[in-house]
Amino acid sequence: MSAPLKFCIRFLVAFAVLLEGFEATRGTAVERFIVEDAILAPTVVLLNLINTLFSGAHIALVGRTLAWGTTELNVTRGCEGVELFLLLAAAIFAFPATLMRRLQGLAVGSALAYCLSVVRLMILAATLRYEPGGWESMHGLIMPLAPVIALALYFLHWSGATGARRVLDAHAA
C-alpha cells in the first residue's frame, strides 16, 4: 500500500473516531463548555473589545446566538470550529512521526485551531452585521475553507520538520 493511501485511511479512521467522540458530547455539559464557554464567550469578549474602540455597540451572547443590535448570528453545531482541531489531530495521528513530535504538533496546532475558530466567528459576525451581501460566500465557502488552508499550511510545516515527509514526497515526485 502506498504512503498517501495509508495516510488517507488512517486520517479518515482517526477523524471519524474523533468526530464520533465529539458527537457523543452533544447536549452535555462538556459540549456546552467547549462551544459556549471556550469558543463563543471569548469571541464575544473580543468583538466587544474591538467595538469599544470603534462603534461602541454591544454584543451579547444569548445561548449560542451572538446578538449584535438587530443582527443575530446563531452558531449551530458544526459552525463553532471544533472540526478544525479534529481535522488537524487526525492528520497528525495519520502521519508517521515520533510521539514527541506529534505532541508538539498537537500543542501548537490546537492553539492555532482555537485562534482560527474564534477569528472565523468574529469575521462571520462582522460580515453579517456590516456586509450581509457577502454572507453566503463567507459562510458557505470562504470561512469554512480558509482556516482549513491555514491549518494545512501549518501541517505542511510540521510534517516537513519531522523529516518523514520525504516518504510522501517520494510518492508525489
Place this chain on the structure above:
Amino acid sequence: MRREWRLLAIASIALAVGVLGAEPYARLASPVYAAAARIIALGHPWQIISIGLGPGGSGPGSVLRLTGAVRARSDDPTPAAVLVGKLQADAVVESPVIFWAILLAWPATSVRQRFAYVALGIPLFVCLEIATTVCELVNPLAYASAVLAGNPDPLTGWERWTRFLEAGGRVALALIAALLAISLARTVKRAA
C-alpha cells in the same frame, strides 16, 4: 517556490474560482444530482420531484433545493409528505474546490501523468458528489420516512452522515478522494 507558498497561491485561486463559480456550477450539476437522487430513491418510498437552484430565503445567495415526496409505503397512491432539502450554492462547491485544487496542483512528472490524475479523478469525483451533496439533499426524505414509520424524533443514518459532512467530513472526504485518485494513478503507472 516553497511548497507552503505554492499551496497558499493555489488555495487563494481555488477559493476565488469557487466564489465566482458556485452558482453556475450548482446549476450545471443539478441534472447529475437529480439523476443520482432518483437512483438512491429507487430503494425507498421516495419520489424526487425536482432539483434546482433558486434564490435563498433570507440572503442574496442562491440555494440548491431538492423537492421530494415521501409515501408511507411504496404502493400508496398519494404522498404523505412533500419535503425540501436545501444547501447553499457556496457550500455545494466546497468539495469540488478542494478535490480539483489538490488534483490539479499535485506535482506530476508529465502531462500524461496529470491526465491520468484527472481521468481517474472523474469517477471518484462523481462518487464524492453523490456522497456529499446528494446524500445531504435527500436527508429530509429519510427523516420523513422514519417519522412515518412511527419514530417521532428519529436519528437516521442519513442524518448522522449529514452531521459528519457538516462537521468537517466534507473537507476530509474531498481530500481523501483526491489523494486516492493520485495514488491510483501512480499504481496504474507502476503496473503498466
